[in-house]
Amino acid sequence: MDYMKLQLLILISFFLFIVPASSSPRDIAILLRVKSAQLDDPNGLIADWNGSAPNAPCSWNGIKCDRRTGQVLSIDFGSFGIAGRFPADFCRISTLQELNLGDNSFGESISSDSWSLCSHLHLLNISLNFFVGRLPEFVTKFDNLTVLDANSNNFSGEIPASLGRLPKLQVLNIANNLLNGSIPEFLTNLTELTRLEIAANPFKPGPLPSSIGRLGKLRIFYARFASLVGNFPDSIKDLKSIQDFDVANNNLSGKIPESFGKLKTIQQIELFGNHFSGELPDMFSGLGSLSRFDASENNLTGKIPETLTHLPLESLNLNDNQLEGEISENLALNPNLSQLKLFNNRFSGTLPQTFGLSSDLDEFDVSGNNLEGSLPPNLCSRKKLRILNLFDNKFNGPIPESYGQCYSLSYVRIYNNQFSGELPTGFWGFDGYTFLELRNNNFQGSIPASISNARGLTQILISGNNFSGELPAEICNLEEVVFMDISKNQLSGQLPSCITRLKKLQKLDLSQNRIRGQIPKSVSSWNELTELSLADNQLTGEIPGELGMLPVLTYLDLASNLLSGEIPSELSKLKLNKFNVSNNRLEGKVPLGFDNDFFVSGLLGNPDLCSPDLKPLPQCRRPKSVSLYLVCILSAFAFILVGSLVCVLLKASKLLPIRSKRKSVWRITAFQRVGFTERDVLDALIEKNLIGAGGSGRVYRVKLKNGQMVAVKKLWAAKRERESEEVFRSEVETLGRVRHGNIVKLLYTGIGDDFRILVYEYMENGSLGDVLHGEKGGLLLDWPRRFAIAVGAAHGLAYLHHDSVPAVVHRDVKSNNILLDEDFRPKVADFGLAKAMRGDAEESDQAMSHIAGSYGYIAPEYAYTLKITEKSDVYSFGVVLLELIIGKRPNDSSFGEDKDVVKWVLEVATSSKKDEGTGHIVTCAGGILDLNQLVDQRMNPSASDYAEIKNVLDVALLCTSALPINRPSMRRVVELLKNIPSARSKTTH
Template sequence: MDNMKIQFLLVIIFFLFVVPASSSARDIAILLRVKSGHLGDPNGLLANWNESAPNAPCSWTGISCDRKTGQVVAIEFASFGISGRFPADFCRISTLQKLNLGDNSFGDSISPDSWSLCSHLHFLNISLNFFVGQLPEFIAQFDNLTVLDVNSNNFSGEIPASLVRLPKLQQLNIASNLLNGSIPEFLTNLTELTRLEIGSNPYKPSPLPSSIGRLSKLQVLFFRYANLVGEIPDSIRDLKSIQNFDAAMNNLTGRIPESLGELKTIQQIELFGNRFSGELPDIFSGLGSLFMFDVSENNLTGKIPESLARLHLISLNLNDNQLEGKIPESLALNPNLCQFKIFNNRFSGTLPQNLGFSDLDEFDVSGNNLEGSLPPNLCSRKKLQTLNLFNNKFNGPIPESYGECNSLAHVRIHNNQFSSELPAGFWGLARYTFLELRNNNFQGSIPASISTARGLTQLLISGNRFSGELPAEICKLEEVVIMNISKNQLSGELPSCITRLKTLQNLDLSENRITGQIPKSVSSWNDLTELNLANNQLTGEIPGELGTLPVLTYLDLAGNLLSGKIPSELSKLKLNKFNVSNNRLEGKVPLWLDDNYFVSGLRGNPGLCSLDLKPLPECPKPKSVSLYVVCILSAFAFILVGSLVCVLLKASKLLPIRSKRKSVWRITAFQRVGFTERDVLAALTDDNLIGAGGSGRVFRVKLKNGQMVAVKKLWAAKRVRESEEVFRSEVETLGRVRHGNIVKLLYTGIGDDFRILVYEYMENGSLGDVLHGEKIGFLLDWPRRFAIAVGAAQGLAYLHHDCVPAIVHRDVKSNNILLDEDFRPKVADFGLAKAMQQDTEGSDQAMSHVAGSYGYIAPEYAYTLKINEKSDVYSFGVVLLELIIGKRPNDSSFGENKDIVKWVLEGAPSSKKGEGIGHITDGSSILDLNQLVDQRMNPSSSNYTEIKNVFDVALLCTSALPINRPSMRRVVELLKDSSFPRPK
C-alpha cells in the first residue's frame, strides 16, 4: 500500500514538474527558431526573448501563458513593426489559442500547408499587413476558430468556400483587400456570426445574399464599397440582433424596405451613396435604439416620416437626396439629437420651432427650399458649434438667443431673406472662426463688440444693408485672412489701423459709401493679394506705397474720386487685375501700363492720356520748336534724304509681312505680360523644342525680359476640329482659373496658320518625365510623391467643384501634371478640357473625338463615348498607381492587353522572387505591396501605412462603375485621412 502511494506521488510530481518543464523547453525552442529564421524586428521589441530569462517564455514581450499550467496560449505582435513571411511555425505550439499579427509588415503568400498548421487556433488576426494571393483554404480541423480577421491586406480572388467549415466562427473580417470574385450565398451558413465585415473590395457586381436573415446573431454587417447591386432582401427582418447595418457606397436600387422597421436592436443604418428611390418608409416607430441614420446621395423623394421625429437620434443625415416635403414638428422633441443634417435636398416649409432642446452641436439644413423664421432655442444647451442655413428662403430676424450662443464657431447663413439688425452679441462670439452672412437684407451697423471674435479667419458679410462707419475695433481681428464687406452702405473713413492686419490676404470693401483717403502705411500687408475699394467716395491720390506690397496681384480702385497721377511705384507689382477707371486721374499713362490689356481699367479718367492706347485721349504733342532749330533740320534734310530713301526701300519689303502679322493674329492676355507675339514666335525653333504630342509641339522660350515660358504651338487650324469661337470660349474659361495646383495660362494667340498657348514654365517638367524619363535628374522619394498626389488632387477638385461651370479635364495623366522648381504639382494641358453646362439635362457629354490617353481612359468611355467628372477620377486613380508602382499604365511587363489597373486587380506573372508583382493565375500568389512599390524611392516601413492608404484610394478611384468612384473633393479628404479605409 505504501509502495502504491509512493508511485502515485511520483506520477503527480512527473506531471507537475517534468511535463511542464519539457513542454516549456519545446515552446522556447520553437519561438526562438521562428524569431531567428523569419522575423525582422527593427524596433527591438523582441530583444528580451532570452531562454535564460526568469519565467521564460511567459515573461517575454508578446507572449501570454496560462496562469495555472504555464503553457503558451497567446502570441500578440499587434503594431510591433515586425516583418517577414507568415510565421506558421508558431502554431507548432499545441497549446496556442490566439495568434495576433495585426498591423505589421508581414507579407508574401500563405501556403495551404502553413495555414493548416494553425487549425487548432481560436483567434487569428493577420490584418493590416501585406499578405498576397488567394485566401488559404480551411481544412476541417479549423472547428474551434471564433475570430478570423484578415482585413487590409492584398488578398485576391474568390472568397473560399471552405469558410463553411468554421462552425464556431463569430467574427469574420475580410474587408479592404483585392478580392474580385462574387459575394457568395454560402456566407449565410455561418450562423454563429456576430460580425461580418467584407466591404472595400473590388467584387464582381453581386446582390446582398437573399438568405442574409439566417444570421440571426449578427450585430455588425459591413458591406460598404462591395459593388452590391439589386434590392435589399426582405429577409433582413430576421437580423434580430443587428446593431450596425452598413451597405453604403454601392449600387443598390429599389425602395428602402419596410422590413428595416422590424430591427428593434438597430443603432446605425448607413445606406448613403446608392440608387434607392421612392419615399422613405414609415418604419421608425419601434426603432428606439437608432442613433445614426444616413441615406444621403440617393434618389429618394417624398416627406420625412413623422415616426422619425420620435427617435433618440444622435445623428440624422439625409443630405444629398431629392427628398421633398416638410420637416415634421415632432422631430423637435428628440432630446438626444446632436447632429441635424439634411442639406442638399428639396425640403420645404418651416423648421419646427421646438428644435434645440438637446445637445445639438451641428445644424445643417443648407440647400433646400425652407422658409420662415429660425427656431429660437436652437442653442439652448450652449453646445451648437456649426450653423449652416445657406441657400434657403429663411426670413425675419435672427433670434436674440443666438447672440448668447458662445459655442458657435462656424456660421454660414448666406443667400436667404433675413432682415433687421443682428443681435449685438452675435457679432462677437469668442469661438468664431468663420462667419458668412452674404446676400441677405441685414441692417444696422457693425458694432464694436466684433473685437471679441479674435479667432475669426473669414468675415464675409457682403450684399446686405449694413451702414455706419467701419469700427476701429475690427482691427483686433488679428487672425482674419479674408474680409469681404462689399455691397453695403458703409460710410465714413477707413480706420487707419486696418493696415496692421498682418494675416489679411483679401480685402473687399467695394460698393459702399466710404470717404477719405486710402491709407498709406501698408507695410504690414505682406500677405495681401487682393485689394478692392471700387465704387466708393475715396479722394486724394493713389498711395505709391501700394507698390511695395510683395504679393499684391489684384487692385481695383475704380469708381471713386481719386486724383493725381498713377504712381510709378505701382510698376513693381505683378498685377493680374488693375482698375482705376472712372476717377479723376490725370497725366500720361506710365509705360508699364501702355498695353491694350490695361485699357479697360484706365477709362473714365478725362485727364489721362496716352500716345497710342485707344480710346484714351492722345497726349499733347510737343510745342513747335524755334525757327533756328527748323533751319538746322532743313539744312540736314537734303543730306539725310538719300539715306532715308534707302531705308524705306528696304523696310518696304518687311512692311507687308509686319502688317499681315498684325492683321492675322488675335491675342488674348490673361496675365500681365511683357512680351508680344513676335517675341514668342521668333523663339519657336527646334533648339527650344522640349516635347510634342497629338495636338502640337511644346517649346521652352526665354523672352527678352528674362522671363521663361512654355509655349504650346497647336497644329494648323485646318487640322483642329473646333471652330475659332469654340476655341476662344474654352481658352477664356481656362484663363480665368486661379489655383496654386493648376498651371497658369498667360497668353493665347490665334493665327491663320497655327495657334499658340503661353503658360508659366515648370522647371522640373512633367511627373511622367520624372517617373519614366531616360535621363532622370531626381528620383522622387515617397514623401514627395505623396505631396504630388495631394496637390494634383486639389487642382482637379478645384476644377470639378469650385469652377462655375465645372471643368472636366478629360486627359488626366502623369505627363499633364507639371512640377515647378520645388516639385509642387500643377495640372496642365487643357487641350481636351470642357466646361460642363449646368443648364443641360445631365452632366455627361458625348465626345466627337477620342478623349484621354491610352491606359488612363475610364472603361465606360468605350461603350458610351460619354464622360463626366468621374472619368477624371478614374484617370487620377491610374496616376496614383503610377506613383506607387513607378511604371507607365501600359507598361509591356503587364502582359498583352493589360493596363496597370487590370494587372493589379487580375494579377500578372512574376519571373523571379523579388521581381515583378501581381499574382500568377495557376493558384500560387505573389501580390505583395512590399514588392509592388517602386523600390527606387527607397520606401521605409514607416511609409508603408501611407502607401497602403494611397493604394486603397487608387483602387477606389479606378472602380469599374462610375457611381462607386468618389468625387475629387472626397479623394482629397481620403488622401489626407491616414485612417482610410480600414473599417473597425
C-alpha cells in the same frame, strides 16, 4: 494527516499559480529562428529577443505567456513597423492562440500551406500590411478561429469558399482590399458572426446575399463601396441583433423596406449614396434604440413619417435626397433630439415654431431645401446649439432676438435666404465663434463694436447685404481671422488703419461698398495675404508701393476707385494672377512688369496712363533729346569728381586706426556633411539671389565658393519673438531626424543675434506650383511626369505619417510645398507648420489655436474644429492630385464664386450628361463625366494617359471625401497609386 495534505495542496498551488513555468526550448528556438531569418525590425522593437534573457521568452516584447504554465499564448506585433513575409513558422508553437501582425510592412502572397500551419489559432490579424494575391484557402479546419482581420491589404480575386466553413468565426474583416469577385452567398453560413466588414472592395456588381437574415447574431455590418445593386432582401428583418447597418455609397435601389421596423436593437442605419426611391416607410415607431439614420444622396420622395418624430434620436440625417413635404411638429418636440440634419432635400413650408423648446439641440442643419417663413424663436432655448446651417432656403423676416443669447454657437451659415432687419447685437460677438456666414440676404444696420468678442473667428463672410455705417475699429481684434468678405454692402467711412494688424489674413474683400480715404501703407504684417479686393469704393490717394512687398499676394483688385498717381514699380515684384486698377485716375508709364497683354484689361479706364507699345493705351511721350556734347561734358565731370573723392577717402583711411570687424556670434548645427562656412552663406543673402518669399521668410539661391548650390531660408526678423521661433523649431525638429528620398534635406542651421537661417539642398526646378502655374504654364509636365510626381510626394507623406517616430502631420500640403529636383523628382518641403503626433488619444485629437495652411487645401473639418489629424494632410494631397489633373490652382476664378476645385469637380461630375460624340466617358461621383472637361489639355494626353488619369481622379476624390473617416491613409494612397500603372496596362492591352 488532513492538515499535512492541506499544506501540500497549498504548496502545489503556489508553484502552479505563483511561480511561472518556462516555455520549452523548442518554442524559444522557433521564435529566434523566425526573427533572424524572416523579419526586418528597423525600429528595434524585438531587439530584446535573447535566449539568455531571464524568463525568456515571456519577458520579450510582443510575447504573452500563460502565467501559470509559461506557455506562449500570443504574439502581438501591432504597429511595430516590422517587414518580411508571412511568418507562418510562428504557428509551429502549438500553444499559440493569437497572432497579431496588424499595421506593419509584411508583404508578398500567402500560400495555403503556410496558412494551414495556423489552423489552431483563435485570433489572426494581418490587417494594414502589403499582402498581395488571393486570400489563402482554408485547406484544414480552423475550428477555433473566432477573429480573422485581413483589412487594408492588396488581396484580390474571389473570396475563397473554404472561408464559409469556419464554425466559430465571430469577426470577419476583409474591407479595404482589391477583391474583385462576387460577394458570395456562403458568407451567411457563418452564423456565429457578430461583425462582418466587406467595405471598400471593387466587387463585381451584385445584390446583398438573399439569406443574410441567417446571421442572427450579427451586430455590425459594414459594406460601404462594395458594388451592391438591387433591392434589399426580405430576410433583412431577421437580423435580430443588428446595431450598426451600413451599406452607404453603393447602387442599391427600390424602396426602403418597412421590415427595418422589426430591427428592435438597431442604433445606426447608413443608407446614403444609393438610388433608393419612393417614400420613407412608416417603420420607426418601434425603433427605440435608433440614434442615427442617414438616407442622404438618394431619390426619396414624399413626407417624413410622423413615427420618426417620436424616436429618442441623437442624430437624424436625411440629407441630399428628394424628400418633399413639411417637417412635422412632433419632430420639433422630441425631447432627446440633439442633432437634426435634413439638408439637400425638397422640404417645403415653415419650420415648426416649437423647435428647440423641449430638446437639447446641438446641431441643426436644414440647408438646401425650399423652407420659408420665420425661424423658431426657441431653437437655442437650452443654450447648447453649436452648429446652425440654414443656407439655400427661402427663410425671411428678422433673426429672433433670443438668438442674441445663444452663447453656445460656434459655426453659423445662413446665406442665400431672404432674411431682413438688424441682427441682434449679441449675435455678432459670441466668444465661441469660428465661422460666421451671412451672405446674400437683406440684413441691415451697422456692424457693432461687440464683434470684438468673437476673438476665435477665422472666417467672417457677410457680403451681399445692406449693412451700413463705418467698419468698426473693434474688428481689428479678430486676430485669428483668415478670410474676411464684407463686399457688396453699403459700408462708408474710412478703412480702419488697424486692419493691417490682422496678420493671419489670407483673403480680404471689401469691394462694392462706399469706403473712402486712403489705402493703409503699413501692410508688413500681411505676410499670409493672398487676395486683396478693394474695388468699387471711393478710395483716394496713391497706391502704396508697400503692397509690392507682400510675399504671397496673387490677387489685387483696386478697380473703380478715385486712386491717383503712378502705378508703383514695386508691384511688379508680385506674382499676380489678377491685377486690376482700371477706372481710376492713375497716370504715368505702366511699369515694365505689367506692360503685356495679360494685364491690359486691368489697366483701362485711366486716361493719363500710357505705355510704349501696349494697345489700346496711349503711347508715352519720348523725352526730348539731349545734346551729345552736353552728355560728354557731364560724364567727364562726374568721372573727375568720383575719382577725386576716391583719392581723398584712400588717404584718409591710412590716417585712421584699423578697426577690427565685429565677428557675429553664431550657433550652428550641421545635419549633413557640408563644405562651407556661415560667412559663405550670410554674405550671399542679397537681393539678386532672392528666389521667393513666404509667410515665414525669404528664400535665396546661393552658389557657394565650393560650387555647391543651396537654398537658404532666412526667417522674418519681425516674427522672431514667437512665430519665427516656432517655424524654426518645427523645421529643425522634423527635418533634423527625417531621412527620405521624397522629403527635402536640411543641411545646416544657423542662429545669430538677429536672424535664423535654414540651409537646404537646392531644387533646380522650384516648386510644383511654380511649374504648373508659372510662366511656362505647365508645359514642362506631361502626364507621365505628373503621375511620377504624385507617387513620389505620396511616398514622402506616407513616411511622415506611418514610418516617422513620432508620426508627423505636415499641416500645409500644397503644390508650392512640393519641390522638384533637376529630374523632376518631388520632395515635400516647408515644415514650419508641421506637428509631431505622439499617438495617444489626447494628442491625436488635439485642437490648434488657429487655422494653419492655405485656402483651397484645408480639409473642411479642420477649418471649423481646428483638430489636427493625418486625414487633414490626406485631404490636402487629394487637392494636389486634382491640381495635377486639371492644371489650375485650387481657388481658380474660373470655377465660379465661392467654389474651390473639389466643389467644382463634384459639380461637373454630377451635372454632366453623356455626350455620345465625345470620348473618355467615365462614371464619377454619381454622374457621367467626360474627362476632357477636366484634364489639362496642355499635357496633350494620350488614350493610355486617360486610363491613368481616371484612376488618379478616383483616388483624389477619395482623399477629398467630406468625412475624414472615408479618406484612406497615406499608406493606402501610395498603394492605390502604385496599382494604377497595372490597371493602365490592362486597359491599353
